[in-house]
Amino acid sequence: MENLSKYDQVFISNLQVTQGMLSTLTYQSVPAWDSVGHMGLIAQLEEAFDIMIDTDDIIDFSSYQKGKEIIAKYGITL
């Protein structure tokens, strides 16, 4: 639960979205989630969970939900 809260907060602080928007949030669905926003989001997730995300996973990280699957690959239980 703590990890999920941390995961959510990275999105909320980076992309200026509300908790209620997260479940359907996808790349480019809000102006802040563009190429620049994506880099900020991934960098903060790496810092928050002390992981290094592979290039393929960064490219595949296309939504809040997809991101959960990707983060789980690094041993993080959300």
Next chain:
Amino acid sequence: MKIVEAVWEKRNLGVVCKEITFEAHDSLEDLSGIKALVEHTEYLVVKVPTLRYDLNQAIAAMGLSFIEVSIHFELMLKNALLSGLQTRLNNSITYAEMEVRDLELLFDEIRDGMFASDRILLDPAFTSEQAANRYIHWIQDEIQRGAQVYKILHKNQSVGFFTFKEIKEGIYYPFLAGMYKAFAASGLGFTTLRKPIDEAIRRGGQMISTYTSSNNLPVVRAHIQQGFSISGMYYVFIKHN
């Protein structure tokens, strides 16, 4: 004030087009000299430097519609910026000059609506086919004039492209760039700006000079994030007759 008969647009768009560019020192009286052009040119494009509110208002009063701000960017290569994460990603992305089959893929992507913020595509007076043809002809013309077109590669798969042209010694102009549809949501968009920088550095250049539309906010943000500074801005107005 400079008036250009944009003959290439007759082939690209099928209309007679003139482009008028005002400079900061032009006076309101200069407008009287373009009245006939405003009333009779099939497709008129007028560019006005920012801060000339008087010209903006007068041009709008002549029946022209505002469509975008053309934002001109410059980057001294020594000032180029990349975050640690971007550097890591950039090192895993390569580029290579296009061959004929690569150009066909690029042209298919353009026909599929690659440049969604383009003022021609956004203009209901034109079709998506006209907008695509304009870009394809532009690239073909520039190749004839000596420009290069590069594919951006991730694991040998084309994910996007950039163009490259030397406009003065050591100054390069990547006049078009973009990501392919399948990779538009990959976060790799920054490489369409960074790979031209890498190529300019490889050639021993000093500067990148380019411009983009205010209608394309992600690209504006990407330029600023990578260290570009704004060298000028023009309000762009259009009129169809």
